[in-house]
Amino acid sequence: MVRSGPIYIRTRTRVISLVEEARVTEHEVSGLRLSRLRPRALFVIDEQGVHRVRFASANMPKLALALLAVICAPLQYRLFARRPGHEQ
Protein backbone atom coordinates (compact mmCIF):
# COMPACT_ATOMS: atom_id res chain seq x y z
CA MET A 1 0.00 0.00 0.00
CA VAL A 2 1.48 3.33 -1.02
CA ARG A 3 0.14 6.81 -0.51
CA SER A 4 0.99 10.03 -2.21
CA GLY A 5 1.69 13.29 -0.53
CA PRO A 6 -1.26 15.63 -0.13
CA ILE A 7 -2.52 17.33 -3.26
CA TYR A 8 -4.17 20.68 -2.72
CA ILE A 9 -6.97 21.40 -5.14
CA ARG A 10 -8.44 24.85 -5.11
CA THR A 11 -12.04 25.15 -6.20
CA ARG A 12 -13.90 28.43 -6.45
CA THR A 13 -14.89 28.49 -2.78
CA ARG A 14 -12.52 26.22 -0.90
CA VAL A 15 -9.36 24.17 -0.89
CA ILE A 16 -9.61 20.38 -0.76
CA SER A 17 -6.66 18.17 0.09
CA LEU A 18 -6.47 14.73 -1.46
CA VAL A 19 -4.20 11.86 -0.53
CA GLU A 20 -4.13 9.06 -3.06
CA GLU A 21 -3.74 5.45 -2.00
CA ALA A 22 -2.68 2.69 -4.35
CA ARG A 23 -2.18 -1.02 -3.85
CA VAL A 24 0.93 -2.75 -5.13
CA THR A 25 0.93 -6.51 -5.57
CA GLU A 26 3.84 -8.51 -6.90
CA HIS A 27 4.01 -12.16 -7.91
CA GLU A 28 7.01 -14.05 -9.15
CA VAL A 29 6.61 -17.12 -11.35
CA SER A 30 9.50 -18.91 -13.07
CA GLY A 31 11.77 -15.93 -13.49
CA LEU A 32 9.00 -13.51 -14.39
CA ARG A 33 7.70 -10.93 -12.00
CA LEU A 34 4.19 -9.52 -12.33
CA SER A 35 3.57 -6.19 -10.71
CA ARG A 36 0.06 -4.80 -10.40
CA LEU A 37 -0.69 -1.28 -9.30
CA ARG A 38 -4.28 -0.32 -8.68
CA PRO A 39 -5.90 2.74 -7.17
CA ARG A 40 -7.48 1.76 -3.89
CA ALA A 41 -8.83 4.78 -2.09
CA LEU A 42 -8.76 8.51 -1.82
CA PHE A 43 -8.55 10.46 1.41
CA VAL A 44 -10.50 13.69 1.13
CA ILE A 45 -9.56 16.31 3.69
CA ASP A 46 -11.78 19.37 3.81
CA GLU A 47 -13.52 21.53 6.39
CA GLN A 48 -15.83 18.61 7.30
CA GLY A 49 -12.95 16.35 8.25
CA VAL A 50 -11.22 13.39 6.67
CA HIS A 51 -13.14 10.91 4.51
CA ARG A 52 -11.81 7.79 2.90
CA VAL A 53 -13.51 7.14 -0.44
CA ARG A 54 -12.96 3.70 -1.91
CA PHE A 55 -12.68 2.97 -5.61
CA ALA A 56 -15.68 0.80 -6.37
CA SER A 57 -15.35 -1.38 -9.43
CA ALA A 58 -17.88 -0.63 -12.16
CA ASN A 59 -17.70 -4.24 -13.33
CA MET A 60 -18.46 -5.87 -10.00
CA PRO A 61 -22.31 -5.61 -9.99
CA LYS A 62 -22.46 -6.95 -13.55
CA LEU A 63 -20.06 -9.76 -12.69
CA ALA A 64 -22.23 -10.70 -9.70
CA LEU A 65 -25.36 -10.74 -11.88
CA ALA A 66 -23.66 -12.89 -14.50
CA LEU A 67 -22.42 -15.29 -11.82
CA LEU A 68 -25.95 -15.63 -10.47
CA ALA A 69 -27.27 -16.36 -13.96
CA VAL A 70 -24.55 -18.96 -14.51
CA ILE A 71 -25.41 -20.70 -11.24
CA CYS A 72 -29.17 -20.64 -11.89
CA ALA A 73 -29.03 -21.84 -15.50
CA PRO A 74 -28.75 -25.59 -14.68
CA LEU A 75 -31.72 -25.29 -12.30
CA GLN A 76 -34.19 -25.09 -15.17
CA TYR A 77 -32.96 -28.48 -16.37
CA ARG A 78 -33.45 -30.01 -12.95
CA LEU A 79 -36.91 -28.48 -12.59
CA PHE A 80 -38.41 -28.88 -16.05
CA ALA A 81 -36.62 -31.75 -17.75
CA ARG A 82 -38.68 -34.94 -18.14
CA ARG A 83 -36.28 -37.64 -17.11
CA PRO A 84 -37.05 -41.33 -17.73
CA GLY A 85 -36.58 -42.40 -14.13
CA HIS A 86 -39.22 -39.99 -12.91
CA GLU A 87 -41.96 -41.05 -15.37
CA GLN A 88 -44.39 -43.84 -14.66
Add this chain to the structure above:
Amino acid sequence: MNSNGHGPDDVLLDTELGLRVTPAGARESSSVAAEPAPSPTDALPELDAPLPAPVTTLVFGEPRGVGDKTIISATGVQTVYRASDGAPIYSCTTPVAIIEVDDHGVRIKPIANTRLTILMWTLTLAWIAYWLLRTLRARQPQRH
Protein backbone atom coordinates in the same frame (compact mmCIF):
# COMPACT_ATOMS: atom_id res chain seq x y z
CA MET B 1 14.79 6.53 -27.70
CA ASN B 2 16.40 5.56 -24.45
CA SER B 3 19.20 3.08 -23.84
CA ASN B 4 16.74 0.16 -23.68
CA GLY B 5 15.73 0.75 -27.26
CA HIS B 6 12.21 1.90 -26.61
CA GLY B 7 10.44 4.82 -25.08
CA PRO B 8 11.37 8.44 -24.96
CA ASP B 9 14.60 9.73 -23.45
CA ASP B 10 12.93 11.12 -20.37
CA VAL B 11 11.70 7.74 -19.10
CA LEU B 12 13.09 7.11 -15.63
CA LEU B 13 13.47 3.94 -13.61
CA ASP B 14 11.95 3.72 -10.17
CA THR B 15 14.72 2.03 -8.24
CA GLU B 16 12.39 0.98 -5.44
CA LEU B 17 10.15 -1.21 -7.58
CA GLY B 18 12.20 -1.42 -10.74
CA LEU B 19 9.41 0.09 -12.80
CA ARG B 20 9.61 2.52 -15.62
CA VAL B 21 8.31 5.88 -14.58
CA THR B 22 7.28 8.44 -17.12
CA PRO B 23 7.37 11.95 -15.75
CA ALA B 24 3.95 13.53 -15.52
CA GLY B 25 4.76 16.16 -18.09
CA ALA B 26 5.84 13.52 -20.61
CA ARG B 27 2.78 11.34 -20.09
CA GLU B 28 0.77 13.05 -22.78
CA SER B 29 0.76 10.81 -25.85
CA SER B 30 -1.49 12.96 -28.00
CA SER B 31 -0.24 13.77 -31.45
CA VAL B 32 -1.78 17.24 -31.20
CA ALA B 33 0.20 19.70 -29.16
CA ALA B 34 -1.95 20.45 -26.15
CA GLU B 35 -2.16 23.82 -24.53
CA PRO B 36 -0.50 23.71 -21.11
CA ALA B 37 -3.45 23.84 -18.72
CA PRO B 38 -3.07 26.00 -15.62
CA SER B 39 -2.31 23.73 -12.70
CA PRO B 40 -5.07 23.80 -10.08
CA THR B 41 -2.72 22.54 -7.39
CA ASP B 42 -0.49 24.43 -5.07
CA ALA B 43 3.03 23.39 -4.29
CA LEU B 44 3.47 20.55 -1.84
CA PRO B 45 4.74 21.45 1.63
CA GLU B 46 8.17 20.27 2.62
CA LEU B 47 8.13 16.73 3.92
CA ASP B 48 10.53 15.08 6.31
CA ALA B 49 10.63 11.68 4.62
CA PRO B 50 10.53 11.06 0.90
CA LEU B 51 7.20 9.61 -0.18
CA PRO B 52 6.89 6.92 -2.86
CA ALA B 53 5.55 9.48 -5.27
CA PRO B 54 6.66 7.72 -8.49
CA VAL B 55 4.42 4.74 -7.74
CA THR B 56 1.34 6.84 -7.16
CA THR B 57 2.07 8.98 -10.20
CA LEU B 58 1.92 5.78 -12.25
CA VAL B 59 -1.63 5.18 -11.01
CA PHE B 60 -3.01 8.68 -10.60
CA GLY B 61 -2.72 11.32 -13.28
CA GLU B 62 -2.00 14.98 -12.97
CA PRO B 63 -4.94 17.15 -11.87
CA ARG B 64 -6.42 18.96 -14.85
CA GLY B 65 -8.73 21.92 -14.63
CA VAL B 66 -11.75 21.60 -16.93
CA GLY B 67 -14.17 24.47 -16.51
CA ASP B 68 -15.11 24.66 -12.85
CA LYS B 69 -14.00 21.08 -12.20
CA THR B 70 -10.69 19.44 -11.58
CA ILE B 71 -10.27 15.97 -13.02
CA ILE B 72 -7.75 13.30 -12.04
CA SER B 73 -7.50 10.02 -13.90
CA ALA B 74 -6.89 6.74 -12.10
CA THR B 75 -5.55 3.72 -13.93
CA GLY B 76 -4.46 0.22 -13.09
CA VAL B 77 -0.99 -0.73 -14.29
CA GLN B 78 0.19 -4.27 -14.92
CA THR B 79 3.85 -4.84 -15.68
CA VAL B 80 5.65 -8.09 -16.37
CA TYR B 81 9.40 -8.01 -16.12
CA ARG B 82 12.31 -10.36 -15.80
CA ALA B 83 13.15 -11.13 -12.20
CA SER B 84 16.86 -11.46 -12.96
CA ASP B 85 17.66 -8.02 -14.31
CA GLY B 86 14.35 -6.20 -13.86
CA ALA B 87 13.93 -5.44 -17.54
CA PRO B 88 10.28 -4.83 -18.38
CA ILE B 89 8.76 -7.23 -20.93
CA TYR B 90 5.14 -6.20 -21.08
CA SER B 91 3.09 -3.44 -19.57
CA CYS B 92 -0.49 -2.36 -19.93
CA THR B 93 -2.73 0.18 -18.29
CA THR B 94 -6.47 0.01 -17.74
CA PRO B 95 -8.57 3.04 -16.91
CA VAL B 96 -10.27 2.48 -13.58
CA ALA B 97 -11.98 5.72 -12.62
CA ILE B 98 -12.14 9.47 -12.96
CA ILE B 99 -11.91 11.62 -9.85
CA GLU B 100 -13.98 14.77 -10.16
CA VAL B 101 -13.45 17.64 -7.74
CA ASP B 102 -15.63 20.73 -7.69
CA ASP B 103 -17.40 23.00 -5.20
CA HIS B 104 -19.87 20.23 -4.30
CA GLY B 105 -17.15 17.81 -3.24
CA VAL B 106 -15.20 14.88 -4.59
CA ARG B 107 -16.78 12.17 -6.73
CA ILE B 108 -15.23 9.00 -8.08
CA LYS B 109 -16.76 7.86 -11.35
CA PRO B 110 -15.80 4.27 -12.16
CA ILE B 111 -15.05 3.30 -15.75
CA ALA B 112 -16.49 -0.01 -16.91
CA ASN B 113 -14.28 -2.37 -18.87
CA THR B 114 -16.36 -2.83 -22.02
CA ARG B 115 -14.31 -5.69 -23.44
CA LEU B 116 -14.59 -7.67 -20.22
CA THR B 117 -18.32 -6.97 -20.02
CA ILE B 118 -18.95 -8.17 -23.59
CA LEU B 119 -16.87 -11.32 -23.05
CA MET B 120 -18.59 -12.04 -19.76
CA TRP B 121 -22.12 -11.67 -21.17
CA THR B 122 -21.30 -13.71 -24.30
CA LEU B 123 -20.10 -16.62 -22.17
CA THR B 124 -23.05 -16.28 -19.80
CA LEU B 125 -25.62 -16.26 -22.61
CA ALA B 126 -23.96 -19.26 -24.26
CA TRP B 127 -24.13 -21.14 -20.95
CA ILE B 128 -27.81 -20.26 -20.50
CA ALA B 129 -28.60 -21.25 -24.11
CA TYR B 130 -26.88 -24.61 -23.61
CA TRP B 131 -28.98 -25.44 -20.57
CA LEU B 132 -32.16 -24.16 -22.24
CA LEU B 133 -31.64 -26.38 -25.29
CA ARG B 134 -30.78 -29.34 -23.08
CA THR B 135 -33.97 -28.81 -21.09
CA LEU B 136 -36.07 -28.56 -24.27
CA ARG B 137 -34.54 -31.74 -25.68
CA ALA B 138 -35.19 -33.57 -22.43
CA ARG B 139 -38.84 -32.46 -22.47
CA GLN B 140 -39.50 -33.87 -25.95
CA PRO B 141 -41.17 -37.31 -25.90
CA GLN B 142 -38.75 -40.09 -26.72
CA ARG B 143 -39.29 -42.02 -29.97
CA HIS B 144 -39.00 -45.80 -29.79
